[in-house]
Amino acid sequence: MGAMTPDEPAAAVTPLVTRMTLAQQIRESLVVRIVSGEIQPGERLVETKLAAMYGTSQAPVREALRELEAMRMVETRPRRGTFVRHFVQQTLRESYVVRAALEETATRLAMLAGTVPVEALRAEVKAMRAAARADDASAAARASVAFHRHIVDAAHNELLKLSWEALQIEARTSVTMVAAEVKLKDIARDHAELLRSIEDGDLETACKHARDHQWHYADLPHDAHGRARRRAMMSG
Amino acid sequence: MGAMTPDEPAAAVTPLVTRMTLAQQIRESLVVRIVSGEIQPGERLVETKLAAMYGTSQAPVREALRELEAMRMVETRPRRGTFVRHFVQQTLRESYVVRAALEETATRLAMLAGTVPVEALRAEVKAMRAAARADDASAAARASVAFHRHIVDAAHNELLKLSWEALQIEARTSVTMVAAEVKLKDIARDHAELLRSIEDGDLETACKHARDHQWHYADLPHDAHGRARRRAMMSG
DNA sequence: CCTTCACCGACTATCGATAATCGGTTACGT
DNA sequence: ACGTAACCGATTATCGATAGTCGGTGAAGG
The missing domain is CATH 1.10.10.10 (Winged helix-like DNA-binding domain superfamily/Winged helix DNA-binding domain)
Incomplete structure (x- = not known):
């Protein structure tokens, strides 16, 4: 020590x-x-x-x-x-699945309540694009986290927020970006698409999008710790 | 005091x-x-x-x-x-929504992996019926928690399990039963239905069922403290 | 009559000491 | 040599006591 x-x-x-x-x-x-x-x-x-x-x-x-x-x-x-705690005990992969669960619900709640902060989300997407241009992974990660946090906040469910924050998203996000070699432009694009489906107002589609958005990352190669999960984990 | x-x-x-x-x-x-x-x-x-x-x-x-x-x-x-806190009851409500999110995902994972412990679930339903006959709310609550824990366990996602356990389901469940005056027979029936849809193997239906199962409780009247939530919260 | 400030009582935050418990180890009986 | 039981050192759980802080109160000042 x-x-x-x-x-x-x-x-x-x-x-x-x-x-x-x-x-x-x-x-x-x-x-x-x-x-x-x-x-x-x-x-x-x-x-x-x-x-x-x-x-x-x-x-x-x-x-x-x-x-x-x-x-x-x-x-x-x-x-x-x-x-x-062993960090490996909570693999990145697992965290994405849980995030998916919480964020899908957050999206549902926020849309039902009509409290989605569309403007703020647009701003974050914009930030992601800028980060992609500047090739600034850190900035992209921050914007991504902010994007999702906006949605979780908009759900107005404290316990949901608490559970989400407990996942320590920040600590994991940057890791994924490096480990999985995610293209920054893809990040911006993915979020833009998710945002669009939310703006369109189709509840179920948006929710599914929110979920798949995260499950997608769960399926990316990460590192030696994340035991391979069956492909079937990707929602059908 | x-x-x-x-x-x-x-x-x-x-x-x-x-x-x-x-x-x-x-x-x-x-x-x-x-x-x-x-x-x-x-x-x-x-x-x-x-x-x-x-x-x-x-x-x-x-x-x-x-x-x-x-x-x-x-x-x-x-x-x-x-x-x-003034929001204890609301928190109770909130917990059901979060449970719904996590258990829906757990159901999805378990079904995709084919690890649903059907036998164990049947046993819990049986226990609930017995509890209903004996008018033993405590036993019913225990069986209900066990039922859902089986599913969460079957998902084989440590972090999901962790998040779920963090909700302190035990502590809250008995309360709801008393506060909302839930009929014990209804509990057994609800779980039996959920189980049936899982056995049927229809993924999306079962998942939706798992979710609605919890959202339903979130929408039950609890007491004077819990401000009414919009009906729209009941998933469509 | 209204605002300011030192004082007071009630509680919390922290301390230092003690009781209890755990895992491992050693001695003992077979 | 092997399994079992008492013993040990280390560490946690709990206690009882104290220091300091907070909100409120009432006198002093305007």
Whole structure:
């Protein structure tokens, strides 16, 4: 584990941030260390060690761990301890299928409620096109995530949003783009098509489009971890 | 707050349940009390009071509250306290929509892979019928959850399973049954129908059935808190 | 009468210590 | 040598006590 030692509350440095509770600060720190890879998947997080490391008692650490658990970044077994989840355990492939489920529903809800933010979606597609021209994969990924988040938001279902966010789309999207060598222009095109079907107002078609849009990615080659799933997974 | 006073850990009463940590026991108790309405929306949950009430220290109570927060049943503002959400009932409603999304997909995956555990599903339906005859709502709820869990398991998608479990179906199901005054016989019948459509092998029909099955509950009257949702939410 | 500020009581956030439990290890009986 | 039971070290779950913060209250000032 790292050597980070927040020996000082650094009150002067973070006059505003110190408003956060210790637990929150510890949580954020752990998130960074996990996603950055400093803390390896499968690694055990010992409460007392962390407490010593951060210079606090066990209590705030426990709380931080609980929040991480809610975020699905770690796994806690009573009286056993908490462990960093294996990223492979949640393959990219799987995430796309779940995204498909949630986003299809989000599309349905948003269209039924007439709350689809068409303008915002157009803007994101535009951003994707620009990113494609500039060959900026990162920007394209961001726009794509924003596009889908707009839809999920428009569904006005907090729990749906929560579930969606829990998938940590951001963290996975960029990976896919690189691993699957997706053409940036194709991304822009795909989203434009999805948007068009939504604008057309045909509920079932749009929903199916939303679903297939994601299932498509699930079927792309990713990496060594993603065990090949049967082709049949592509919806008929 | 209510008058409930578990002055006794009731160790003799719950020899098995004691395997759970105090925090978990407290959480379950609070869930019941909140969804049953004993604890009103907006009500403040004072950690020290609860600790005294349950005969524990503040720590397990805090943990229970954190879990409730993750479940979106309460809201915590640092150094302010935690309050029961006003949207508990709506959240219940929302959960059915999300369940619908996930279970529809689970059904699709399981059917495509040919891994639907038909026998197990039949057994659960049978259990529901028995529960209906015995007028045992608790048993019916358990069978229903088991039924759907079988399907989700059969999809063989870890992340889907994870997302589904995160909805805390158990905690919510019993509530709906009471709150919505669902007829136990209807439950058995609904599941039997869903099962039949799966057995028939018609993918799209079964999927739609799986979805409508849940959306139906989302549309049931719950209580005064759940603001009515537009009928249009019922899928067309 | 309305706004400002120090003070007060109520609670939360955090601490340090203790009780309990888990997995592994060692000693023992066969 | 093998299976079983008591023992151990490590770590979590829980406790009881304390420090600090928040909202409200009432006096002081305009």
